[in-house]
Amino acid sequence: MSLTALAEHIDWRTKGIWRPGPAISLDEFAASRPSLFGGAFTWPVMVANQAAIVHNIDTMARFCARHGLEFAPHGKTTMAPSLFDAQLRAGATAISVATANQALACREMGVPSVMLANELLDPGPLRWAAEQVRQGFGFLCFVDSVAGVRAMADAAGSVPGERPVRVLAELGHPGGRTGCRDVAELAEVARAVAEAQGIELAGVAAYEGGLPDVTAAGRYLDGVRAAVHELAAQGLLGAEVIVTAGGSKYFDAVADRLAGSWLPGHRLRTILRSGAYVSHDDGIYREWTPFFRRIPGEGSLEAALEVWAQVISAPEDGLAIVGMGKREVSYDEGLPVPRRVRALDGTLRSPAGLRVRSVNDHHAYVEVAPGAEVAPGELVCFGISHPCTAFDKWQVIPVVTDDHTVVDLIRTYF
The missing domain is CATH 2.40.37.20 (D-serine dehydratase-like domain)
Structure with missing residues (x-):
């Protein structure tokens, strides 16, 4: 469709x-x-405004291309198929979403690949996700608990087929929203995925947008990078590793800390998820966008x-x-x-x-x-x-x- x-x-x-x-x-x-x-x-x-939308989509596509980032813009901002289409045509490889209903909507709209940037625990939507994956749908989901791993494995195991549901172990930060609070907990979740049937660890997810400033975001992203190295050292990551982060406030820090080939022996894919850029605004993002605060030479929104x-x-x-x-x-x-x-x-x-x-x-x-x-x-x-x-x-x-x-x-x- x-x-x-x-x-x-x-x-x-x-x-x-x-x-x-x-x-x-x-x-x-x-x-x-x-x-x-x-x-x-x-x-x-x-x-x-048509010209502003076109300009913003082109600006972020160019930013990602310059920094070697894949782009899965967060669809929860607009939930608009025409804008998803424009973002995908500009080079985005997937659309990120926040809820199972949004993932379902994207599937019905014809979006070829979706990243659910949350842990999914409901059996019905989990079975649906497994069914769609086994029909060729590109789907990634976050997980930050052993309980979440079990819920996903139980649902995937009840659906015929062999193609696994790929998950990203999420590393959070103290006071943040979701995500494991330290590397030991992250490794525990990754081991649980490795031992489960029907699911597969694709990499590590993060979200830095709730932190108070770019310095704090940078420290956190450095910790994400160190955590990925630790999971690799423990043999918990495959040949291809996805690392994803990126709200709309600190995407320059994501490029600085997570882009590039910094994981020897693995093919690394760094995926940015910023979403508010598509329309930008005259308030919070006007003041917080990196293009205004730190990297005006890289573009504007x-x-x-x-x-x-x-x-x-x-x-x-x-x-x-x-x-x-x-x-x-x-x-x-x-x-x-x-x-x-x-x-x-x-x-x-x-x-x-x-x-x-x-x-x-x-x-x-x-x-x-x-x-x-x-x-x-x-x-x-x-x-x-x-x-x-x-x-x-x-x-x-x-x-x-x-x-x-x-x-x-x-x-x-x-």
Whole structure:
């Protein structure tokens, strides 16, 4: 199945699109090339800038190629088959996911290879994974406990066929989320995999994104490298070894510490999993991306997502209420950032003097500084912080050119 061949329609149920009449296919709607401001949309609506998406995908593909990294971008950010397709065509070898449901969705979308960056313990999804592997599906899963090894082995053993489910032993860090807390525990898990039937150790997994700074991330990744050497010394790794890490904050440290051929006697594959890069943002990742903080010479990312919302009230001096809230925009890693104002006559002006103070379910409280002004009916364009909790609020996201002509629609599956 093609990743872009899922038949979908839009109608009155599609948030952000004004469609009181009969349903229309996504392709047919996009082919009409509507203007964002021509009446086919209602407010608020989140859109993605086409040029920024293309630029970001190309930038990370080039970064990985320069550093000898494979790329399995984290699909939980977007859960969008059209974006997965673009990432795979740009050189990604797999899509990473966080849950069994996301793995199932990717399989149905036609993604050829998936890395489940978590330990999977449910018997039903584990049996499904074993069945799909034995049909040729590329699948990797993390494991960080002997109990997890047993659950996987039991499920794989109940499915006919001989092709093993490949797993990655995960090394975490104190205070982190999942992963073995030391090398001894990691080796215990690796030995349990070696003794089990139906599963096979493919390598070691890590996640450094929750650490406070690049120095701490580097120390942790040095420990991951040392742990891989130790597992190899104990004879627990095969001829091909996968080492995977990489959120969106410290992918330069992953390249520095884990790329290259540093495991003699083994063919090493280092796989990066960064996902938020595809849309970037105007908040947390704008401040944290290595391209801004440490390696500006290696590239840049552009914020692709913007939410257009309407001023619905200006009830007192210094305050405007905008029709956009927690149901429409991310707020967990910073509030939306005003980018520009569209006046009633269609002209654009600076948002200087505007700041989002707080959000309710469907309302944003916008401070209006002295000398600034917004009027009911005007539109405000906001940048977002944290794309992972922005994409999941929209089933359909218009893709726009710089003049806000809609040229495509992104369909998400959360």
